[in-house]
Amino acid sequence: MAHLALRFCGEEALLRTGAAKAGRPAAGHDRAALPDLAWPILGCLLASPHHRATRGGLMAQLWPDQDEDGARHRFATALWRIRSALAEAAPMIVAEGEVIALNLDAHAWVDAVAVERRLTAVLAAPQRLALPGERRRLVHALGQYRGPFLPERDQEWIMLQRARLQSLHLDALYALTAAAAQAGAWSEAQVSASRLCAAEPLREDAQRLLMEAHLRCGNRALALRQYRRCEAILAQELGVAPMPETRALAATIAGEDHGAAIPVLLPAVPDDATSRAALIDARDKVLETLRIIDRALTC
Template sequence: MDAPRTAPVRLSLLGGLAARFDDQPLQLTLAAQRVLTVLAVQHRRSPATRSALAERLWPDAPPDRAASNLRSTLWRMPRPRGRTLVVSSATQVRLSDDVGVDLWDAEDLVRALCADGDPDADRLDDLGLLDMDLLPTWQEDWLVVDQESHRQRRLHALERSSHALRERGRFNDALTAALGAVRCEPLRESAHRKVIEVHLVEGNQAAALRQYDTYRRMLADELGLRPSPEIRRLVGPLLGRPVDH
């Protein structure tokens, strides 16, 4: 069987936007960045209509002006060694087959980790793909739902991976995955529970209590709430009584 084809152009959207061709950076205008992002996030290899794409990216411009902006952006798009980043026709635009996207790799990993049954061991070694949010500094209205969707999916995948790694006795990796979820969403109780569970199975009772106390204080300071009974039950036996606070 032939080896999988590697796309020569890599578009990175996780943590920030960058494009590279054969490991060399590509310079993109802001308009080009936005076109590529819409196509990568909301269409993958499926085409977008020119009119819808132009309206999404230039919503305040008249249709003729928005269409002209799109034509100009596509014309100015880099073509490293003749490679095209986008394929366009009179009515449609899509990403070229020469472009690979880190977000797609992360989405494929999330699906594999969250599928029924235990995740494959080799996928549990790829968790670095889940370290970063989707374009965290971008504040485009059309991107907000996709940003939150990716965040929630990777949180679930990290927590599920932490559980799977703990069951395999890979406690350091399990802790890394759980702490990754905590860093992503510091007030997420289920992430803190995963950290505590790893500490408990390793017999690190003081570390488990510190993690609980950190979360308890943070929750009180930020939201004026108490931890749920579920997480209190985790650490209650360490004190010989239920945790009241």
């Protein structure tokens, strides 16, 4: 039976591979085609709780202006085309009456699922990132997030999932940077902080970490240049000056605070991850509530 790898993050790609290893696609693969409508259908199922949704909910997402008979016909045709395209693999879409479910068995690897599981686990126990091996595993998982989830699709469920995965990615990237800094692995922190600031340039805690990493890697000029970039983008986008702690760090780096030691402005990595896990769970419940409200409004 064929093994499949599906990429939703940054691209829409179906890859037929050899035997997949846990958590990652096998090396060596051939690209294959899926019907265009397969991607929003699969994306909506990935965005649904437990990867299950009603036909009515899916049809409302895909064809909000179509009458029910027409939408049902189009949906049935789309399911047939998807199953035909994936005929040699285990069925990925299973119909259980009015409920449509995504079957993520051992024969299919999905980047969005792999990324979400790994990053959620990391954020639930960030103290494990004190271990270099755990940080390397996280770097690999972050690399599987190649870009926004189905960026060309505009269904509301997909947009919610896109925002959720992006938030997970940025939170995990920050946790990686903070853990590397706490461990004194400043070259690691410099790389991940650079990525984080490129993605979220208005995030001053990340900017301070990058300034600190540049300094600890022996490049005072680059640290000050990063401050100027931070200062400029805050003025341009928000019309504000950097926070006092950011300005204080820049002054210390520049040597204006004579005799002061260089501060180590590291965020604390909590020993007890219970509160973090509770916040992640609360965020998931909010997203699920929004989906329920949306379904009620479209009925």
